[in-house]
Amino acid sequence: MTDHQITKIKTWLAAYDGPDISIMEVCGSHTAAISKYGISGLLSDKLHLISGPGCPVCVTPTGYIDRLIALSLEKDTTVVTFGDLIRVPGQRKSLAEAKGEGASVEMVYAPTDIVRLAKEHPQSRFVFAAVGFETTAPVYAMLLEQLVAEQVSNVQLLTALKTMPPVISWLCEHGSGIDGFLAPGHVAAVTGADLFVPLAEKYRVPFGVAGFGAEELLLAVYGVFYAVVQYRDRGVVPSVKNYYPSVVCAQGNQRAKELVEKYFEPCDALWRGIGVIEGSGRRLRAEYACFDAGSDQLMEDHKKNPACCCDRVLLGRVLPGECPLFESVCTPMNPQGACMVSEEGSCHQYLMYHRER
């Protein structure tokens, strides 16, 4: 974009004075990028950006964490996880706290680390915490491909995989008041931008597939707000626009999609604070059940702290600052809910952003 185009966009966003418009950024990485670039500060007070349920750690139910902790206490069993999940509170404690008390928990940076651990300790079982959206599912599928090829039999997955379209449908059907969506660029890189076309058509809301750089994000934010105005004022039918063409195409990554299909099938899934959404998860197919650590035993969700509003924050119904625990009791060092743990979590970002201003 030229400087002139950027100025025009900023002017439009700041000067908008029509009826209120709310668009949701579904992806946690977008929440972080919007805060980092100060995009909310460019908007008129009639335009609202709402964070949604796209941070994988934030939507993982407490029952899943509790189950991981229970597994980490079983004989000859080690729970293996990526990054932030280790600090997410279960009903009583996190995996990090359980590890401090002697539970067997390891953090890894790549699936190859798990294969190495499994080969070094053939008598032990390694349970991998497999959470995430369409973006991460291919990583688990590639791990399974390697386990099968190398006949490694002491690794299992505890799956809590989620998919985007059902939760967006859920939001549209539960009076969320969302006029448009910033669609997640990482997800669309795997699935293709066309994933969102049926949703745009069914619910008559525009989608903008957005990247994560300042300019491409600004353009997508403007594009979705502008599409809402065009629909409202001129009846222009909402559609899906791809503002991230350097990475996202219409059909996505065919190889990655085939690999995910090979190992996983759709299932109902429990979302923290929301409940069960039909068909919104992925589980291992029956022929690969030997790699499953009991993922179907997870239908529980209890708050660690009853005053935590993560459920309503994830749906954009309250701002993090409206939670009575925000910053006083709940901080990144002492998270009471998942939204404060992950750097992609709304509460974490809200705290950092408001401190920085």
Ligand code: SF4
């Ligand atoms: Fe939950 Fe903490 Fe966010 Fe409140 S501030 S909603 S307790 S994560």
